[in-house]
Amino acid sequence: MQREKLFTGTNVLLALALMLFAVSFAVVLTLNFRPLYYADIAGLDIPALSGLAEETIRANYDVLIDYNGLFIRGELAFPSLPMSETGRIHFEEVKVIFDAVQVLLIASAAAVVVGCTLKLRRGRTAFLKLGAIFTVAVPVLVGVLMAVGWEWFFVFFHTVFFNNDYWIFDAVSDPVITILPDGFFLHCAIMIVALVLVLAGVQYLWYRLRKHRQAKRAKQPA
Numbered sequence: 569m570q571r572e573k574l575f576t577g578t579n580v581l582l583a584l585a586l587m588l589f590a591v592s593f594a595v596v597l598t599l600n601f602r603p604l605y606y607a608d609i610a611g612l613d614i615p616a617l618s619g620l621a622e623e624t625i626r627a628n629y630d631v632l633i634d635y636n637g638l639f640i641r642g643e644l645a646f647p648s649l650p651m652s653e654t655g656r657i658h659f660e661e662v663k664v665i666f667d668a669v670q671v672l673l674i675a676s677a678a679a680v681v682v683g684c685t686l687k688l689r690r691g692r693t694a695f696l697k698l699g700a701i702f703t704v705a706v707p708v709l710v711g712v713l714m715a716v717g718w719e720w721f722f723v724f725f726h727t728v729f730f731n732n733d734y735w736i737f738d739a740v741s742d743p744v745i746t747i748l749p750d751g752f753f754l755h756c757a758i759m760i761v762a763l764v765l766v767l768a769g770v771q772y773l774w775y776r777l778r779k780h781r782q783a784k785r786a787k788q789p790a
């Protein structure tokens with residue numbers, strides 16, 4: 569059986585699509601996985617940090633997550649928390665990013681389905697191995713940056729994605745910040761990294777299974 573080349577143009581493109589799908593899927597799933605935040609309400613004692621009842625915290629958080637849905641339009645309005653003009657602008661900028669990630673998820677998923685179908689029909693599997701390599705590189709890089717220091721990483725992330733300092737909230741004018749402690753964002757980052765690693769493992773396992781089947785067929789008498 570002829571050895572398949574790993575680094576070909578189509579393999580690299582499809583591996584990038586697999587990596588982008590894994591990352592965007594992990595981000596979108598984490599954004600919408602509300603049980604993580606609900607657990608942190610007690611785990612991080614957010615009622616004590618904010619001075620708000622758990623029901624109030626949940627209601628305002630749910631509105632924020634709903635607002636970031638891809639097909640949701642209109643202005644953000646918290647049911648029981650005031651918001652400054654700079655706070656409103658920041659959340660609008662956040663929504664633009666999350667909308668882009670959700671569009672990326674749909675586009676990369678389509679590319680993966682089409683690309684994988686065409687490759688696998690031709691008996692090509694190396695793209696899965698390369699995709700796993702590309703995908704695992706993302707959490708490794710993020711993990712290294714987080715290891716430098718979570719607070720540094722948190723600030724670095726915001727300076728990269730935002731061209732202003734509106735993300736630095738004043739709890740008096742934007743009390744929503746009191747229900748979004750740094751610990752919660754750390755847990756989100758950990759969940760995203762873990763999901764991406766799992767998806768990288770799925771790609772490599774898929775590659776090994778396909779290679780095993782190919783080798784088994786090759787040994788069968790004609």
